[in-house]
Amino acid sequence: MNTAIRITIIDREERSHILEAPTDMGMNLMELCKAFELPVAGTCGGMALCASCHGYILSDHDLGYPGEAEEDMLDQAFLVQSNSRLCCQLAIRENMDGLIFKLAENGA
Numbered sequence: 001m002n003t004a005i006r007i008t009i010i011d012r013e014e015r016s017h018i019l020e021a022p023t024d025m026g027m028n029l030m031e032l033c034k035a036f037e038l039p040v041a042g043t044c045g046g047m048a049l050c051a052s053c054h055g056y057i058l059s060d061h062d063l064g065y066p067g068e069a070e071e072d073m074l075d076q077a078f079l080v081q082s083n084s085r086l087c088c089q090l091a092i093r094e095n096m097d098g099l100i101f102k103l104a105e106n107g108a
Contacts, residue, residue, distance in 0.1 A: 005097035009038055010058070012103050021092045029053075029087035029101060040103065046088035051077035053087040059100040063090060079104050
């Protein structure tokens, strides 16, 4: 079983970062971004309360639907699109291999 996958994060300057993401550590996408010092504030600590980790799923990955707390926060965020997600709510799993996630402008 592979314990690392590749995820591409596109930052706010349109630069792509291909990250090795462990699937066996219980991390979420926000924590991965912070570990690689990408500009994700994660102000609320991953509780879906601030939208400072808002972004867009650009690849064709089925990650399920946002939970109620995530939907509530996205209702208050700026620049929300149909593919918007909070990366703090996306647990890193093997089915995310090849995921492309673009950080929303201003993290909100």
